[in-house]
Amino acid sequence: MARNVTDFHGILLFRRDYAERDFLIKFLTQEFGKKMFLVRGAKKRGFKMVADILPFTTGSYVGDIADDGLSYIRTARETNQFQNISTDIFKNAYATYIMSLVDQAFPDGQPLPTWYHRVQRALTLIDDGVNASIITNIMEIQLMPAFGVAPQLQGCAICGRNDLPFDYSESYGGLLCQQHWQIDPRRLHLAQRTIYYLRQFSVLDLDKLHTIDVKPQTEHAMRQLMNEIYDSQIGVHPKSKRFLDQMQSWSARLTMPPQASPDDSTD
Structure with a gap:
């Protein structure tokens, strides 16, 4: 499966539990369309990207983008949450x-x-x-x-x-x-x-x-x-x-x- 480590811009469409400590997150990305990402360890205490993968978040990320199947987020660069929508x-x-x-x-x-x-x-x-x-x-x-x-x-x-x-x-x-x-x-x-x-x-x-x-x-x-x-x-x-x-x-x-x-x- 071909993968490409690259920056992308995304709007978080939804996230759901996956296994005991992980999340599956679907982004609408500017560059690749809709992509599903596996975020490992997202439920662990001290996870550094907690604020970057909240519902109604948009921003720029770095990820391993797969042609098919699951992609992976490496880090978030700059993100913002739609605060009024969230509350x-x-x-x-x-x-x-x-x-x-x-x-x-x-x-x-x-x-x-x-x-x-x-x-x-x-x-x-x-x-x-x-x-x-x-x-x-x-x-x-x-x-x-x-x-x-x-x-x-x-x-x-x-x-x-x-x-x-x-x-x-x-x-x-x-x-x-x-x-x-x-x-x-x-x-x-x-x-x-x-x-x-x-x-x-x-x-x-x-x-x-x-x-x-x-x-x-x-x-x-x-x-x-x-x-x-x-x-x-x-x-x-x-x-x-x-x-x-x-x-x-x-x-x-x-x-x-x-x-x-x-x-x-x-x-």
């Missing part, structure tokens, strides 16, 4: 889901320099307090082609027009303009505001995004749309998504206004 359960859930999708979307060992930068930028925005739900929507939309689903989102899938109201059709693989709504009675009947963000998010450069303000109703509609597409067309269900759904359900119940009692005024 906020909601940010944590969204970030974990994004990294789970990336892990499932691409094979190991395929260089992904563009996606390395995109994931790093998405995590930075979430860590900085930009709406984590919307950042997740953007990543979900832009990851769809990697799963083999590339809906037409810039014009009508039938005629190409882009100057009429749209709706989304799963049967026809993307948007239908108003002239062709009648051909798919099962189109999703989305609000035009939802369509607007769907189209914008599909081509949005995260480097140019610094803040975003979306109404709660639109945020909820985007979540429902992504759930529908991923459930019916992509069929990817990371464990982290189930936890995220639970979190969103808890949040909705906590923020739901109390029901009026019989004595409350409705005027």
